[in-house]
Amino acid sequence: MVQINGESIDAAGKTLAAYLAENNYIIEGIAVECNEKIIPRQKYNEYILSDGDVVEIVSFVGGGQ
Amino acid sequence: MAQNQFFVDSDKLSGAALGHKHLIENDPSARTDHMEYLEGMEQISSGIMDKVLGEAAAFDYSKYNAADVKRAINSETCSIEDFKALLSPAAMPFLEEMAQRAKAETSKHFGNTVYMFTPLYIANFCENYCIYCGFNCYNDINRKKLDMQEIEHEMKVIAESGIEEILMLTGESRGQSSIEYIGEACKLARKYFRNTGLEIYPVNVDEYRYLHECGADYVTVFQETYDPVKYETLHLMGHKRVFPYRFDAQERAIMGGMRGVGISALLGLADFRKDALATALHAYYLQRKYPHAEYSLSCPRLRPIINNDKINPLDVHEKELCQVLCAYRIFLPYVGITVSSREQKHFRDGIVKIAATKVSAGVSTGIGDHESKYNGLEDENAGDEQFEISDARSFDEMYGDMAAEGLQPVLNDYVYV
Amino acid sequence: MDNKDTFTLGGKEFKSRFILGSGKYSMELIKAAVENAGAEIITLAVRRTNTKKNENILDYIPDNVTLLPNTSGARDAKEAVRIARMSRELGCGDFVKIEIMRDSKYLLPDNAETIKATEILANEGFVVLPYMYPDLYAARSLADAGAAAVMPLASPIGSNKGLATKDFIQILIDETDLPVIVDAGIGKPSQACEAMEMGAAAIMANTAIATAGNIPVMAGAFKSAIEAGRSAYLAGLGRVLERGASASDPLTGFLRD
Numbered sequence: 254m255v256q257i258n259g260e261s262i263d264a265a266g267k268t269l270a271a272y273l274a275e276n277n278y279i280i281e282g283i284a285v286e287c288n289e290k291i292i293p294r295q296k297y298n299e300y301i302l303s304d305g306d307v308v309e310i311v312s313f314v315g316g317g318q
Numbered sequence: 319m320a321q322n323q324f325f326v327d328s329d330k331l332s333g334a335a336l337g338h339k340h341l342i343e344n345d346p347s348a349r350t351d352h353m354e355y356l357e358g359m360e361q362i363s364s365g366i367m368d369k370v371l372g373e374a375a376a377f378d379y380s381k382y383n384a385a386d387v388k389r390a391i392n393s394e395t396c397s398i399e400d401f402k403a404l405l406s407p408a409a410m411p412f413l414e415e416m417a418q419r420a421k422a423e424t425s426k427h428f429g430n431t432v433y434m435f436t437p438l439y440i441a442n443f444c445e446n447y448c449i450y451c452g453f454n455c456y457n458d459i460n461r462k463k464l465d466m467q468e469i470e471h472e473m474k475v476i477a478e479s480g481i482e483e484i485l486m487l488t489g490e491s492r493g494q495s496s497i498e499y500i501g502e503a504c505k506l507a508r509k510y511f512r513n514t515g516l517e518i519y520p521v522n523v524d525e526y527r528y529l530h531e532c533g534a535d536y537v538t539v540f541q542e543t544y545d546p547v548k549y550e551t552l553h554l555m556g557h558k559r560v561f562p563y564r565f566d567a568q569e570r571a572i573m574g575g576m577r578g579v580g581i582s583a584l585l586g587l588a589d590f591r592k593d594a595l596a597t598a599l600h601a602y603y604l605q606r607k608y609p610h611a612e613y614s615l616s617c618p619r620l621r622p623i624i625n626n627d628k629i630n631p632l633d634v635h636e637k638e639l640c641q642v643l644c645a646y647r648i649f650l651p652y653v654g655i656t657v658s659s660r661e662q663k664h665f666r667d668g669i670v671k672i673a674a675t676k677v678s679a680g681v682s683t684g685i686g687d688h689e690s691k692y693n694g695l696e697d698e699n700a701g702d703e704q705f706e707i708s709d710a711r712s713f714d715e716m717y718g719d720m721a722a723e724g725l726q727p728v729l730n731d732y733v734y735v
Numbered sequence: 736m737d738n739k740d741t742f743t744l745g746g747k748e749f750k751s752r753f754i755l756g757s758g759k760y761s762m763e764l765i766k767a768a769v770e771n772a773g774a775e776i777i778t779l780a781v782r783r784t785n786t787k788k789n790e791n792i793l794d795y796i797p798d799n800v801t802l803l804p805n806t807s808g809a810r811d812a813k814e815a816v817r818i819a820r821m822s823r824e825l826g827c828g829d830f831v832k833i834e835i836m837r838d839s840k841y842l843l844p845d846n847a848e849t850i851k852a853t854e855i856l857a858n859e860g861f862v863v864l865p866y867m868y869p870d871l872y873a874a875r876s877l878a879d880a881g882a883a884a885v886m887p888l889a890s891p892i893g894s895n896k897g898l899a900t901k902d903f904i905q906i907l908i909d910e911t912d913l914p915v916i917v918d919a920g921i922g923k924p925s926q927a928c929e930a931m932e933m934g935a936a937a938i939m940a941n942t943a944i945a946t947a948g949n950i951p952v953m954a955g956a957f958k959s960a961i962e963a964g965r966s967a968y969l970a971g972l973g974r975v976l977e978r979g980a981s982a983s984d985p986l987t988g989f990l991r992d
Binding site: 393395399413414417418609635665667671672 | 875911988989990
């Protein structure tokens with residue numbers, strides 16, 4: 254199982270790019286961190302999710318105070 | 319503008335010495351580059367000098383008017399711009415208002431205390447030709463350097479008078495007054511006094527650290543004037559001629575662990591308003607960079623010296639001096655301000671109620687003559703004085719006079735830990 | 736007045752001294768607020784992406800506006816650093832506002848952790864703007880750590896209580912060489928104006944605008960107030976006469992020559 258944004262998801266074995274496409278993420282608006290390291294956009298194709306990975310997918314929202 | 323006539327020839331100088339003296343006096347091209355460091359002089363990357371000199375050069379004090387001055391006197395925090403207005407000629411009619419504000423600041427930060435100390439000259443040998451100074455190497459005076467026994471004797475005499483803080487001075491000669499010599503004197507001073515200041519030639523960081531370990535707490539270096547062009551024409555020969563090395567001396571002293579530093583220009587050498595601005599900014603920028611250190615300003619004016627009794631501070635009269643001191647106090651409320659015995663009794667008694675926080679007492683600027691000055695015993699072997707003093711009050715007299723003015727004399731507030 | 740009065744952060748020059756927060760109001764209003772505020776910097780937060788509501792806030796922010804992502808949500812330096820790196824990966828520049836709070840009741844910034852994060856991020860080339868409690872020692876440490884400005888709070892975040900820390904902010908303005916951007920707690924244009932009169936480099940506000948009756952109009956009101964305060968600062972405030980002159984003896988009667 255892979256922890257993605259706090260949820261346990263059965264995504265091990267997939268590339269990051271495949272997972273993001275399946276789930277309607279818009280690549281231009283997100284950043285991805287895997288096990289506390291940034292995965293650059295051009296590496297989404299190469300990165301294969303594996304059991305125990307902790308993934309954060311983030312984007313900008315309104316924020317100030 | 320009036321000028322001082324500084325050049326005096328001694329008939330004891332050899333023909334060759336006299337020839338060289340005249341050459342460097344008359345031919346600027348015969349003099350070394352005063353902005354060039356000499357071998358062995360440590361260069362720190364500071365940046366403070368450029369800021370201070372830039373501000374001083376650009377200071378046009380004629381552009382300030384009465385409204386600027388009034389606003390500055392009443393401002394909650396005095397900005398650099400306000401300070402410039404307070405130093406301008408437009409502030410002269412507001413001297414009393416400035417004094418009232420300065421007094422309020424002094425009371426806020428120092429209460430009604432006034433610190434007392436005495437200088438101890440341990441040598442008057444000098445390798446420099448600074449044309450306004452009694453110790454200059456071409457001036458025909460009695461030279462002397464006290465040995466450790468003599469220093470200890472002087473210290474005993476001074477300590478018995480009740481003084482707890484001294485400022486040790488030498489002429490600026492590394493050859494005659496080595497770091498080791500000064501260090502040994504500091505170790506002695508630590509036995510007799512609670513606080514030891516040094517006014518010696520500028521040295522490197524490791525040397526300041528060594529002197530601090532020997533017992534020195536405070537380093538004072540006078541830049542004399544912050545106008546590098548004028549500086550060049552006054553300091554014709556010797557290591558003191560190197561302007562930037564001298565400028566960074568206080569910063570090196572702080573880097574070497576000294577508790578505090580003293581800063582000053584000698585008013586009357588150049589444009590005193592610009593020199594006063596630069597002096598205060600020197601302290602201001604150092605304080606921002608080294609907020610843990612203590613800072614003090616002095617405000618000496620030119621005085622007559624042996625073999626030249628005509629030297630005077632030109633346009634810096636008592637009113638101008640008072641203006642500068644009030645402006646210092648309003649701009650830098652937390653700094654110590656020392657007024658030396660170059661000034662007369664009436665001035666010192668008046669200014670300690672407004673802005674000054676420290677006065678010297680029982681002063682001799684000669685070498686090894688405290689016994690004679692304090693106890694009336696003559697000593698024909700004493701070394702000659704750096705300049706004539708104007709206030710010869712003893713420590714006891716000064717203590718009594720300060721107390722009578724309603725002030726609280728303080729001998730030191732420094733506890734070794 | 737000099738209309739070339741600009742201030743510089745991370746090598747970028749800004750004319751507007753109003754940094755607008757984008758929290759607590761709808762996307763449609765952001766554009767109007769930015770325009771009325773004349774803001775050239777707007778803050779954003781970084782959050783887990785919600786794919787159910789695929790709306791990109793960047794679409795509502797004019798292109799010429801510099802984005803200032805914050806690290807809100809971070810509880811220590813390490814989390815702040817992670818959030819900052821993710822925000823840079825989002826591709827909107829090197830600016831970051833560090834916010835580290837470990838007190839969920841008052842949301843006060845943790846200066847010690849903020850200093851640590853500032854040092855790490857400045858070394859990685861970020862333009863670091865730390866939100867901080869106005870403490871002079873902390874401000875000096877932040878300067879040494881490589882901060883591009885300091886952002887002291889005026890009063891607790893979102894409280895709209897104004898310049899509760901006025902005297903301490905004045906000390907930062909007087910004693911540090913960095914731009915001081917007053918952040919958090921500014922509730923009304925008059926308070927923003929006062930901070931600018933004191934010499935603040937800029938004002939950051941969000942809640943005061945987001946919770947106003949008319950958001951774009953309030954954004955414009957803040958713009959005017961900040962400009963007025965800046966002009967007053969540059970002009971040099973007039974003197975305040977103390978009540979009752981002191982009638983003591985003259986202090987300067989002793990002067991001769």
